Amino acid sequence: MSDPKKTLTLSTGAPVDNDLQSQTAGAMGPVLMQDTHLMEKLAHFDRERIPERVVHAKGAGASGYFEVTHDVTKFTRAAFLSQIGKKTEVFARFSTVGGEKGSADSERDPRGFAVKFYTEEGNYDFVGNNTPVFFIRDPLKFPDFIHTQKRNPVTNLKDPDMVWDFLSLTPESIHQVTVLFSDRGTPKGYRHINGYSGHTFMWYNQQGDYVWVKIHFKTDQKVQTLTRQEATKLAGEDSDHATRDLFDAIASGNPPSWTVFVQIMQPEDAPKYRFHPFDITKVWPHTDYPLIPVGRMVLDRNPQNYFADVEQAAFSPGHLVPGIAPSPDKMLQGRIFSYPDTHRHRLGTNYMLLPVNSAKAAPVNTGQRDGSMSFKGNSGGGPNYYPNTLGGPEPDPSVAPPQIKLEGWAGRHPYTFAQDDFVQAGELYRKVMTDTDRDHLIGNIVNHLSGAKRPIQLRQTALFFLADEDYGTRVAQGLKLDIAEVKKLANMSQEERVKATM
Numbered sequence: 331m332s333d334p335k336k337t338l339t340l341s342t343g344a345p346v347d348n349d350l351q352s353q354t355a356g357a358m359g360p361v362l363m364q365d366t367h368l369m370e371k372l373a374h375f376d377r378e379r380i381p382e383r384v385v386h387a388k389g390a391g392a393s394g395y396f397e398v399t400h401d402v403t404k405f406t407r408a409a410f411l412s413q414i415g416k417k418t419e420v421f422a423r424f425s426t427v428g429g430e431k432g433s434a435d436s437e438r439d440p441r442g443f444a445v446k447f448y449t450e451e452g453n454y455d456f457v458g459n460n461t462p463v464f465f466i467r468d469p470l471k472f473p474d475f476i477h478t479q480k481r482n483p484v485t486n487l488k489d490p491d492m493v494w495d496f497l498s499l500t501p502e503s504i505h506q507v508t509v510l511f512s513d514r515g516t517p518k519g520y521r522h523i524n525g526y527s528g529h530t531f532m533w534y535n536q537q538g539d540y541v542w543v544k545i546h547f548k549t550d551q552k553v554q555t556l557t558r559q560e561a562t563k564l565a566g567e568d569s570d571h572a573t574r575d576l577f578d579a580i581a582s583g584n585p586p587s588w589t590v591f592v593q594i595m596q597p598e599d600a601p602k603y604r605f606h607p608f609d610i611t612k613v614w615p616h617t618d619y620p621l622i623p624v625g626r627m628v629l630d631r632n633p634q635n636y637f638a639d640v641e642q643a644a645f646s647p648g649h650l651v652p653g654i655a656p657s658p659d660k661m662l663q664g665r666i667f668s669y670p671d672t673h674r675h676r677l678g679t680n681y682m683l684l685p686v687n688s689a690k691a692a693p694v695n696t697g698q699r700d701g702s703m704s705f706k707g708n709s710g711g712g713p714n715y716y717p718n719t720l721g722g723p724e725p726d727p728s729v730a731p732p733q734i735k736l737e738g739w740a741g742r743h744p745y746t747f748a749q750d751d752f753v754q755a756g757e758l759y760r761k762v763m764t765d766t767d768r769d770h771l772i773g774n775i776v777n778h779l780s781g782a783k784r785p786i787q788l789r790q791t792a793l794f795f796l797a798d799e800d801y802g803t804r805v806a807q808g809l810k811l812d813i814a815e816v817k818k819l820a821n822m823s824q825e826e827r828v829k830a831t832m
């Protein structure tokens with residue numbers, strides 16, 4: 331008998347006799363349906379594609395570890411953060427957001443920065459971006475926002491009118507727009523980006539004391555970016571450059587790493603802070619809340635198989651472990667629903683049984699059974715209901731997060747607390763950016779916004795002006811807009827501005 335490891339088989343494991351000629355009725359005849367190998371080969375091939383992610387479709391990933399370098403046990407009881415030197419296996423996936431699976435890695439876009447920690451208390455997912463803020467702060471706007479980043483339903487083309495119409499009608503986007511149109515919107519590669527939770531989370535300790543946190547992964551390779559011209563050139567010459575760069579660095583023994591920090595806000599500060607602490611369009615300035623080191627992530631293993639390890643990876647900001655809980659951030663609450671929902675559509679209801687998504691360091695005992703593609707023994711034969719007297723798994727009340735007081739009138743509430751949509755975008759422009767950064771920012775905006783209709787250009791430029799007069803003036807000059815008209819629009823309320831630019 332031939333070596334079973336080497337013999338080509340059907341999916342049943344039965345050996346295949348020939349992989350070059352289909353069975354036919356004679357040398358000249360048609361193929362026979364009894365050729366199970368041919369039927370199976372074609373049928374499986376026909377089904378190779380699963381739906382691509384609606385957002386974050388193009389990505390690259392790698393495995394590695396996270397190591398605790400500083401004691402944070404007074405803030406969180408999370409077991410994986412319980413001891414200096416403790417290591418936890420991780421899998422990280424980086425991605426662009428709006429482009430399809432075949433789109434160029436160098437496109438102007440935020441970059442997804444997702445990390446799955448396989449902890450002994452279950453999997454914890456950090457599902458961040460390379461930008462610390464976001465375009466919107468209410469999940470009801472998310473599908474609309476993404477539609478503007480995708481293709482026009484008539485032309486099937488990317489459409490600057492759609493992009494800038496929506497952004498100019500959404501003033502809270504100005505901070506993220508300023509980050510995105512700086513050269514940070516075209517990173518040199520995945521090794522050269524920071525990762526930010528953006529959202530605020532709760533950390534709570536063994537005593538049940540809690541704090542609000544924002545999490546930062548700072549690249550040890552230094553932030554490096556491409557100019558618009560370099561990014562455009564790369565899109566033609568090597569549209570997979572970031573995927574290649576990550577894979578090659580790890581394969582050649584040069585594993586990238588990130589230093590992980592948190593910002594900590596005491597709960598009593600939240601209601602009086604000068605910015606809404608749960609508004610994802612705002613950062614917490616470092617002078618108010620300095621970065622506190624926690625640990626280091628190293629990515630030192632490439633995927634064995636891209637589809638199994640990267641395409642099937644499914645993250646959710648709701649995948650948390652004891653010691654980490656959500657905040658009332660509305661976008662976070664929306665994402666906690668939307669991520670698992672899209673995974674159930676994309677991968678199936680049992681997506682958590684796939685190897686990359688399964689807990690590796692914790693036992694999994696759920697009452698979930700059945701559903702399509704239930705493998706791993708369908709979670710066994712024990713009681714699949716609770717309460718029971720037959721030895722089924724029991725909840726552990728000791729892991730419950732501390733209760734927080736939430737009250738109010740049910741309704742659709744706008745953000746009103748500590749609202750100024752423009753101040754942080756202005757700070758970024760004036761205080762953080764260098765002259766070169768500002769030159770590139772203006773050039774990148776003018777290049778893109780020039781594709782939109784004039785009234786939209788005017789409305790959006792008024793928002794840049796509100797962030798910073800020099801910023802708005804330079805964009806207006808680049809677009810050859812009348813500065814007096816931009817100033818007049820900037821002095822109006824958003825409602826009046828919209829009416830004046832219909």
Ligand code: NDP
Pocket residue numbers: 462508509512513514524548553613614615616617754755757758762763767
């Ligand atoms: P700091 O001077 O303490 O920090 C500025 C931060 O800006 C640094 O983290 C730096 O990241 C980052 N940065 C530098 N260039 C850019 C760019 N082109 N786009 C986006 N971020 C950039 O200032 P503050 O904390 O007072 O914040 C001032 C502004 O900086 C904010 O309004 C916000 O726009 C931006 N920012 C703030 C962050 C925060 O968490 N406080 C995080 C990121 C940005 P690095 O050191 O890694 O280069």
